Structures are given as structure tokens and as C-alpha cells.
Amino acid sequence: MDDENGSHLSVVIDLSPAQWHSSAQPPPDNPYPLPLSIFLAQLLTFLNAHIASKHENTLAVFGAFPGKSVMLYSSTDPPPQTQVIDANSYPPFKLVDSTIVTRVMEEFDEQAEITDEAPNSLVSALAKALCYVNRVTLPTTTTSSKQAEGRDPTILPDPRILVLSVSPDLSTSYIPIMNAIFSAQKLKVTIDVCQVYGPESVFLQQAAHLTGGSYIFLERRDALLQYLIMSFLSPPSIRKILSVPTQDKIDFRAACFCHKNIVDIGFVCSVCLSIFCQPVPVCSTCRTKFPMKTLQRLNAARPMLPASTASPSRAASSAPQARPSTTPATPKTNGSSAAPPGGLPHSGTIGNGTARTASANESGV
Amino acid sequence: MPPRRDNDKFIQEDSDSDISIDDGVDVVKNVKGKGKATDAQRKRDKGKSKTKDTQAYTWEASYTRSWESVQEDEAGSLQSSVDDWMARGRRRRLLAPSTAIRRTIIRHLVLLLDLSSSMMDRDMRPTRFDLMLQYAREFIAEWFDQNPLGQIGVVGMRAGIGERIGEMSGNPQEVLKSIADRHKLEPTGEPSLQNSIEMARSSMSHLPTHSSREIVIIFGSLTTCDPGNIHETLDSCVRAKIRISVVALAAEMKICRDLCEKTGGQFGVALNEGHFRDLLFELVPPPAQQALTRPAGGAATGTRAANPSADLMMMGFPTRLPDTSPPSLCVCHSEIKSEGFLCPRCLAKVCDVPTDCDICGLMIVSSPHLARSYHHLFPVKAYEAVLSEDQIPPDAPKTCHACARPFLTAPTATHGGDGLSPLGRYRCPNCQNDFCSECDIFVHDVVHCCPGCGK
Ligand SMILES: [Zn+2]
Ligand SMILES: [Zn+2]
Ligand SMILES: [Zn+2]
Ligand SMILES: [Zn+2]
Ligand SMILES: [Zn+2]
Ligand SMILES: [Zn+2]
Numbered sequence: 001m002d003d004e005n006g007s008h009l010s011v012v013i014d015l016s017p018a019q020w021h022s023s024a025q026p027p028p029d030n031p032y033p034l035p036l037s038i039f040l041a042q043l044l045t046f047l048n049a050h051i052a053s054k055h056e057n058t059l060a061v062f063g064a065f066p067g068k069s070v071m072l073y074s075s076t077d078p079p080p081q082t083q084v085i086d087a088n089s090y091p092p093f094k095l096v097d098s099t100i101v102t103r104v105m106e107e108f109d110e111q112a113e114i115t116d117e118a119p120n121s122l123v124s125a126l127a128k129a130l131c132y133v134n135r136v137t138l139p140t141t142t143t144s145s146k147q148a149e150g151r152d153p154t155i156l157p158d159p160r161i162l163v164l165s166v167s168p169d170l171s172t173s174y175i176p177i178m179n180a181i182f183s184a185q186k187l188k189v190t191i192d193v194c195q196v197y198g199p200e201s202v203f204l205q206q207a208a209h210l211t212g213g214s215y216i217f218l219e220r221r222d223a224l225l226q227y228l229i230m231s232f233l234s235p236p237s238i239r240k241i242l243s244v245p246t247q248d249k250i251d252f253r254a255a256c257f258c259h260k261n262i263v264d265i266g267f268v269c270s271v272c273l274s275i276f277c278q279p280v281p282v283c284s285t286c287r288t289k290f291p292m293k294t295l296q297r298l299n300a301a302r303p304m305l306p307a308s309t310a311s312p313s314r315a316a317s318s319a320p321q322a323r324p325s326t327t328p329a330t331p332k333t334n335g336s337s338a339a340p341p342g343g344l345p346h347s348g349t350i351g352n353g354t355a356r357t358a359s360a361n362e363s364g365v
Numbered sequence: 366m367p368p369r370r371d372n373d374k375f376i377q378e379d380s381d382s383d384i385s386i387d388d389g390v391d392v393v394k395n396v397k398g399k400g401k402a403t404d405a406q407r408k409r410d411k412g413k414s415k416t417k418d419t420q421a422y423t424w425e426a427s428y429t430r431s432w433e434s435v436q437e438d439e440a441g442s443l444q445s446s447v448d449d450w451m452a453r454g455r456r457r458r459l460l461a462p463s464t465a466i467r468r469t470i471i472r473h474l475v476l477l478l479d480l481s482s483s484m485m486d487r488d489m490r491p492t493r494f495d496l497m498l499q500y501a502r503e504f505i506a507e508w509f510d511q512n513p514l515g516q517i518g519v520v521g522m523r524a525g526i527g528e529r530i531g532e533m534s535g536n537p538q539e540v541l542k543s544i545a546d547r548h549k550l551e552p553t554g555e556p557s558l559q560n561s562i563e564m565a566r567s568s569m570s571h572l573p574t575h576s577s578r579e580i581v582i583i584f585g586s587l588t589t590c591d592p593g594n595i596h597e598t599l600d601s602c603v604r605a606k607i608r609i610s611v612v613a614l615a616a617e618m619k620i621c622r623d624l625c626e627k628t629g630g631q632f633g634v635a636l637n638e639g640h641f642r643d644l645l646f647e648l649v650p651p652p653a654q655q656a657l658t659r660p661a662g663g664a665a666t667g668t669r670a671a672n673p674s675a676d677l678m679m680m681g682f683p684t685r686l687p688d689t690s691p692p693s694l695c696v697c698h699s700e701i702k703s704e705g706f707l708c709p710r711c712l713a714k715v716c717d718v719p720t721d722c723d724i725c726g727l728m729i730v731s732s733p734h735l736a737r738s739y740h741h742l743f744p745v746k747a748y749e750a751v752l753s754e755d756q757i758p759p760d761a762p763k764t765c766h767a768c769a770r771p772f773l774t775a776p777t778a779t780h781g782g783d784g785l786s787p788l789g790r791y792r793c794p795n796c797q798n799d800f801c802s803e804c805d806i807f808v809h810d811v812v813h814c815c816p817g818c819g820k
Contacts, residue, residue: 069816071769074769076769077764077769077771121819123814123819124814124815124816124817124818124819127767127808127812127814127815127816127819128766128767128768128816130807130811130812130816131765131767131768131804131807131808131812131816132767132768132769134768134803134804134807134811135768135770135803135804173819174736175736175739175743176813176814176819176820178733178736178737178739179736179739179740179812179813179814180812180814181733182736182737182740183811183812183813186811187811206732206733209685210733246687246688246689248687248689249684249685249686249687249690250684250685250687251684251685252682252683252684252685252706252731252732252733253682253709253732254682254732254735254736263682264681264682264709265679265680265681265682265709265710265727266679266680266681266682267677267678267679267680268677268678268679268680268735269675269677270471270675270676270677270678271675272738272741272742273514273735273738273739274742275680275732275735276677279677280677283675283677285742286742288675289675290675290676290677291675291676294676294677295677298677298679301679
């Protein structure tokens, strides 16, 4: 490629402790265990490869912790170098590695003091990554370092965001994720997704599809580094030639506004386009009242299954492997009582527990 | 360029906050003028505001003598002053009330293009006709961006008849293709408003009740050559709840104004090329639904106005099959192909969405289509400008919470007012994090999701 500028990579890492704990469990339940330490080691190798592949390449790393998102590293504001130079390491790599590891450990220490786990903050980390990309690609706000290098500020450094997710979809985050996708489209940012652990993510599939990125569901977790390097190292301009893996199916389901269930057949208000999982007499978003005869007609036309579980369970039977995240069809009264117990619960309950607490918290909004 | 004044304090290298404005009075006056225009319409492009009436650009008023408030910065550059001016404008726009929620989002629009010989006038460059085609293309692209489930049809007026140029379609490419070839649209003869409005009306007569019907007329002539009484056509449009808007290129005609006023549309006469574009693009955002602006919340039972056009629609969200899946027959064209969308109810394969399933009749839409308009519904709360250093706790971060850009360490002099923070800090009322002015604008204009609290 004759492109003189480097490319910008923002990495969003999902650092939900409970999910990483279950990801590290030994084989019988979990065929390819991947503890956080090995994940970080492989990720850092990938990040070093990105920095090494071109001098101009820039990097930013964001961590999504429960209830909090943090910028872990950015190459525009490098941290003061306090490390003793180690003769056996290349200083730029060392700087990235030690900064990220230190910050992650600090945050985990802070998290340890908080007992009940807040919902994952992937959305806010993604929003931060977008703001950061907006900052580094905006021609009017050239940072002084860029001007010093004499680079033409109007040429975008081919930005992309790589999301490394381990959590199931949080259905409360449907609208924010969608908004993030549309802003990425506006900024011409490619969103790549690697679902490292946990079920397939409906929303992140859509994110990758709509921004022209790749979505990879990691089956062999021990091969993480290979997946990263083969699929995500090359900037989008080169991928046309390389034929990186594309996604299999894309699931276009949405989350309903009333219970935050993920639905494949929904009832949509014609005024504001809010989605409901069952016919409602009044739109809760815009307060439009719907005609009685429509309600009767729609109730008659609905699938025969009982109300709250209708679409998710039917969907699960048609494509079981792709749709496990639909289980929390719980009304909010049950939701609050189903909060995860203290400590680290068994892996099976975590995804549902988090999603339920979240829907109980947010359904009043 | 006025000489630099000694009392100006120019502080640092960066961004949009290091300029001082002496004529405080002048600025305040401008804010008022601009504020009114902002209330009247939502607009996407900054500086594109204008009046809805026929007088000259009001925004010109806000730029009157603007050079008096422009100062060079230390390096002798005007860039920072200009940036500041823009920042104020954008900030002002963010502060405008963002409550109007009820909009008809499923829209149907017929674009009526004047193809009479008067369109060959060169008073707009290169000709009225070429300019109209160019703006019509931009309008269509922008319109579909903001009204993803809408449909547009195109009708031309030439040689005394209405001519169907493009059928109603929800696919922007199809609509653009219908007006792509300018040789097929060569202007000739007299226009007929009545004939073409009747044609537009008939193409919308079958539409379901919950969609809006609109006609947008771009009219360059000063005459219309009608076979009957155009007021009868007008009455039938009023009955059919068709909203007619006219952008006139020549001068005001009584009948055009009547058409707009009686049907609730907008009327404007373009003064020049830029104004023409502004008038047209003002018709892009969905019109707020009339007579339904009662405050939400209080009325939980009973008194809600029944909105005759509102309805609940059942929709299916499909699964998209990749190019690599085993080929099978589609139900719409009976062709063998790999890619396609699966109806979630009957699992039939269709080629394209949005559509109605040919087997079970379910309306299949891709959910991102719907989601494009959700930011209208759940706007991010406006950030509050941090006005003094007392409001900053001692352990507060020194950088923007979103993009990590460093904040100013000391307030810039002579700022404040206008909702601008002298410290360049804007605080989310929800999560109490501080953001820089760039992020403030970016979050509210584009991301629609606070990077601090994720709402
Ligand atoms: Zn629901
Ligand atoms: Zn509604
Ligand atoms: Zn077909
Ligand atoms: Zn079907
Ligand atoms: Zn910022
Ligand atoms: Zn916030």
C-alpha cells in the first residue's frame, strides 16, 4: 500500500471479572480455558505487532470494567517514562506493556472493594473510543505533536476500533450500541469484534456488519493470538486484498423497549418506532394510544406460545447455538430477586444475573 | 483587521477558547436573533439557518459587523477566532430545546419537479434546471438518511401534463437513478400544477393511514396551465391530509402560498443558490406531528388524544445469510442464490429488506433501520458548562473524560455567557464527569450516548 500515514487502532477490552473467572475454569465444562493473564500476554503481543508494523501507527486502549470505563493507554498522551530501561526489551513495547498491565491491575484492585457487580460498561468504553477517534481524526484540532511531525492533518489515519468482548449482550445497551454504530459510520470508523468468551453477541455482530468490520466468534480460545494477527492486524485498506474471515450469519434482532428482551418479531409504534414484545395499548415512549381493533387483530395474529417466552424460546429452537443470550425473559418483579449472590457465582448464572439486574434497574427509565 | 488590543489575554496554543470578544453588547444582541431562528427549526448544518418567511437571511444579521469581534491570536492567525465563533454557534444550538419527540417517521413524499422551459433560466448557476437536479439528488440522499423507512416518488411537470418519473420507492438508489439522466428530463413547455398534483395525489391514495403524505414542489415558473379549478384539487389534498410544500425559484405566486398554508406545508422563495438549498433541506427532518404537543407523563389514564394516524405494526427482524451459505430459492423471484434474509416467522428466504414476506405477509425490516431514529427519542441530557474553578473538586481529572484531551489550567478571560465554559469543561448532570467542548458537541450531535454513564 502506498499509504504514507499510519493507521489508528483503538482497542476496547471487556474486563468483566466474573466472565474472566469463568473463562479460566478447567476443561470439563470449558474446553479451551483462557485465563486473563494469558489473554493479556497475547493481546500485548498483538498490540506490539501493530506498533511495530509502521512507525506512524497510533494506538489507544480502553478497558470496560463493571460500571466504569477507563482509558488504559493512548499514544498521543504517553505516560511519563519512569521505568528503568531494560536492556532486553524494546522501550516502546515495554512502555505499552507496562502501562496497560499496571492500569488494569490498579482498576481490579479498586473493583475488589466493590461488592455487588455493576453492569458491564462496554457501551461507555465504546463511546470513549469514538470520542477519541473523533479527536485524533478531526482536522481542526491537530495536536501539537502531529504538527511537529509535519503531517497533513486532513488525511485520516484509517481509524478502526477492535472490541474484545467476553460478556453476553446487555439488552439495555441496545440503543446506545446502535447510536455508536451510526456514529462510527459517520466517522468512517471500522468496528472489528472478537467475541473471546461467552455467547454470540447479536449487537456486536450488527456493529461489525454495519461498519464493514469482521466479527469473529472465538471457538479455539487457545489460538487467540493467531486469530488476532490473521484477522485484525491489517488495516481495512489492505483487507480487500487479504480476504479476512467474514461473518457467518448476521442476526438482526432488536431489544424491546418494555422488558429489554431480544425479539425477532416485535410490535412497532408507527409514530416513534419503539419496539414492544407484545401488543400494548399505549406507546410508553411517545404516549400514543393505539386503536382497539389493531390490538385485537395483532393479538389474534400472534404466535400461539405463552406471552413472555414466545419469541425467544421459538428462536432458540430454530438456531440453538447462535441464540443463547435470550434466556432472561423475566418480568422485572423477578429481576431484582435474581441478582447475583456475593462472590463469584457459578458460570451458568452469571450472564443471566447481570442482565437481569440491569433490566430491573433500567426498565423504569 | 483591527489592531490588537493590549488588554487581551491570549493564553494558549490550542483550540477554540483563546479569543476575547470586546463588544459584549453586540454579541448578546446576536444571540437573540439567532436564538429565534433556532427555535423555529431543527437543522443539521451549522450556519444554514434561515427564516421561514420571505425576508432576507436572518442569520446574516447575526454576522453583521462580526469582523469587529474577530481578533488575531498570538501567531497572527485568525483561525482560533473563527473556531471560537463556530463553537459558540454550535453550543447555542445544543442548548435549544430538544423536547419535540412526536414525529411522523414513516413518511411518503412525492417530489414534484418543474421541467418547464422557464427552468432554463440562468439566474441560478449553471441553470435552474441543473441546480435543481443537483440539489434534488442531495436532498434524496439526506432524506433517506433521516427517514429510513420512508418512500419517495418523483413527478415532473412539463408540456402541460404531469409525468411520472420515478415510482414510490424506499430504495434511495432507485430514486436517484430515476433522475440520473438529465437528457430524459430536458425542460420544455408550460407547467401544470393541477395535473401534476393530481398525479402525485393518486399515487399516494392507497397508503395506510399511519403514514404521512407529503408533496414537495420545486417551482420555477410564474404561470400554471390547468385544465380545471385548482382550488378543487387543493380541497381534495386537504381532505386527504396531504402536506404540500413549495420552494419557488422565481417569485411568490398566490396559489403556491395557498397550497402550502391550507395543507400545513412550508412556502419559500429562493433568493440565491444557497438559500434554495436551505429551503429544500429544511424539509428533510420529519415534521413534528401537529396538535399533539401536550406534555407527556401526567395523563396516565383517559385523556390522551387519540391520534388517528397512529398504529401498532407487527414487524419481523430477519437473519441475514452470508454469501457462503448453501444456495436456495428465494420466495420473491424464485431465483437460486446464497445470500438473503430469513423471515423470522416462516423462515422463507427473501432477497431484500424492508419488504412484506411473500409467504406469511409479515413486514420484515432490518432493525438498524428503525434504530437510526432512536436518538430523537432519547436525547442525551445537555451538559452544563463549568463556570468557575470553585466547581471543580481538587481531585478532579485534568483531562477530558472521553478523549483525554487536557483541560485548560486557568480560565480564559472574557469568556462566559452564551453557555460557554471559560475552563472548557462541560459536565454531565448524570455522571458528573467533565468533557471538553469538542466532545460535548460530538456526544450530542453524533454519538447520542454519554461516555461517562452510557446513557
Ligand atoms: Zn418487552
Ligand atoms: Zn411511540
Ligand atoms: Zn428474490
Ligand atoms: Zn414469512
Ligand atoms: Zn474530549
Ligand atoms: Zn454522563
